Amino acid sequence: MGKLDFSPIADTTRRAEIVALLRRAILTGQLEPGQKLNELRIAEQMRVSRAPLREAMRELVQEGILTSIPYAGTFVIDVTAKDIDDAYSLNKVLDEFAIELTWKLRDERFFDELDRRHEAVKQATRDLDTTRQIETALQLHGLIYEWADNSVLLETWQRLTSRLQMYFALHQHARNEPVPAEDVHETYVRLLKGQDMRAAQRHAREHIDLDFEELLAYARSLEQRTSKGGRADRAGRTNSA
Amino acid sequence: MGKLDFSPIADTTRRAEIVALLRRAILTGQLEPGQKLNELRIAEQMRVSRAPLREAMRELVQEGILTSIPYAGTFVIDVTAKDIDDAYSLNKVLDEFAIELTWKLRDERFFDELDRRHEAVKQATRDLDTTRQIETALQLHGLIYEWADNSVLLETWQRLTSRLQMYFALHQHARNEPVPAEDVHETYVRLLKGQDMRAAQRHAREHIDLDFEELLAYARSLEQRTSKGGRADRAGRTNSA
DNA sequence: GACAAGCAGATTGTCGACAATCTAACAAGA
DNA sequence: TCTTGTTAGATTGTCGACAATCTGCTTGTC
Structure with a gap:
């Protein structure tokens, strides 16, 4: 008797596919921050009615990458330097916690998966595929969250990830230079395999620092340019209690 | 020239009202964990069509208090002891961080608001209104998050709050005893007004501990009862990437 | 009696049309 | 010229109906 694990079959609703499509478009920067999403046009392009499209947009609003103003429209969130800074500092705290939780649960499968994801990064780097x-x-970074066995923490991280990915993509789009050739993740992986938890936590902080500092500088420079032509000044309250 | 600040007017879409209604029903325990939400029936009761209702449900799914299985239905999330434990441990970490961020920003307005919310708790206690x-x-506990000036952290806390509120309500419903008459928040408020940040952080942890320990014990006992009559065994994957 | 096929009934997913609201352009009056 | 009222167009919010899917029961067969 083979002990085969079947993974759940794909969600076959239009809504789910639309969510995936839109999310990808936003996270890769095809839809720019602040841009308005015209329901009719998008629905026509996707050959779908507005109902599932609107439901999909509601999901992405709650996911934090869209924002909705009643009777005005749904927009890709605006990226401010403060947003990035906020996400950055929270991420540091969560990382420390995730490493702590994961530490005792590391095993062979963890190390294997760690290597696999590390290899994926290196492959994407060789391919000069910045988005990937x-x-x-x-994904490499997220392994400690998946392994931590804390569903709420994982959810939180995934929400954060959406934004981080969007921020980074935005950054990449601007300066179209491929990221550093040297492998910045080498140390991270090595420490996660080692015995010194404190050292791993410390490095996670500093490693993130590196990426973010550059990102922040870019965001701040953007802020200068944008401030003159600011759009919607209405407070986009979406999560009113 | 009067310098009057107008707050944004209320959202006047049916969707927003439905979200508020449903959320309240769930968080107060009127809708029980695991219960299925029949769209047609709810829509009729609210005198609303299914479109805005479904959009509202999509929001609550992303908010984490509903879960949806395509072509099967949308359900109030099931509460497991592990969920509570997960939320609990993450909350400790976030509390520590929130206090750290808030600490330097405390001012007169902060202390006033702290007192105001503390008074609200005492009033509700006097009224024996457990839900309130x-x-x-x-809300008292959330002040440090609102004051921390980190939007991502605040969002995270609000998501967590939804669940916590649901868990506590569930607990209260079961044992219909009014909560301790003595004021467990006295110390918390006093420490937040003081000068010793570490002490405040430490107390936040222990104070939460108290409430949660009881909650956890209850959840575990529930788990025993429920395990025999388990419902949907399909993996309710909602956030597939 | 056990089991598979097939058939209602109910429920969710999707569609196209209508109503409510916003925006911008234009006209009228001080 | 500036402000205010009006109107037309576009877009979002909502509705009622239809299609797709699931569930449980019935039926027929062995």
Whole structure:
């Protein structure tokens, strides 16, 4: 009797596919921050009615990458330097916690998966596929969250990830230079395999620092340019209690 | 020239009202964990069509208090002891961080608001209104998050709050005893007004401990009862990437 | 009696049309 | 010229109906 694990079959609703499509478009920067999403046009392009499209948009609003103003429209969130800074500092705290939880649960399968994801990053780097590079790097980073066995923490991280990916993609789009050739993740992986938890936590902080500092500088420079032509000044309250 | 600040007017879409109604029903325990939400029936009761209702449900799914299985239905999330434990441990970490961020930003307005919310809890306690007691206690606790000036952290806390409120309400419903008469928040408020940040952080942890320990014990006992009559065994994957 | 096929009934997913609201352009009056 | 009222167009919010899917029962067969 083979002990085969079947994974759940794909969600076959239009809504789910639309969510995936839109999310990808936003996270890769095809839809720019602040841009308005015209329901009619998008629905026509996707050959779908507005109902599932609107439901999909509601999901992405709650996911934090869209924002909705009643009777005005749904927009890709605006990226401010403060947003990035906020996400950055929270991420540091969560990382420390995730490493702590994961530490005792590491095993062979963990190390294997760690190597696999590390390899994916290196492959994307060789291919000069910056979008995929961001994606794989975040997946590598996310392993400690998946392994921590804390569903709420994982959810939180995934929400954060959406934004981080968007921020990084935005950054990449601007300066179209491929990211550093040297492997910045080498040390991270090595420490996660080692015995010194504190050292791993410390490095996670500093490693993130590196990426973010550059990102922040870019965001701040953007802020200068944008401030003159600011759009919607209405407070986009979406999560009113 | 009067310098009057107008707050944004209320959202006047049916969708927003439905979200509020449903959320309240769930968080107060009127809708029980695991219960299925029949769209047609709810829509009729609310005198609303299914479109805005479904959009509202999509929001609550992303908010984490509903879960959806395509072509099967949308259900109130099931509460497991592990969920509570997960939320509990993450909350400790976030509390520590929130206090750290808030600490330097405390001012007169902060202390006033702290007192105001503390008073609200005491009032609810006097009224023996357990539901409101939970609500106000969480609002008191949430002040440090609102004050921390980190939007991502605040969002995270609000998501967590939804669940916590649901868990506590569930607990209260079961044992219909009014919560401790003595004021467990006295110390918390005093420490937040003091000068010793570490002490405040430490107390936040231990104070939460108290409430949660009881909650956890209850959840575990529930688990025993429920395990025999388990419902949907399909993996309710909702956030497939 | 056990089991598979097939058939209602109910429920969710999707569609196209209508109503409510916003925006911008234009006209009228101080 | 500036402000205010009006109107037309576009877009979002909502509705009622239809299609796709699931569930449980019935039927027929062995």
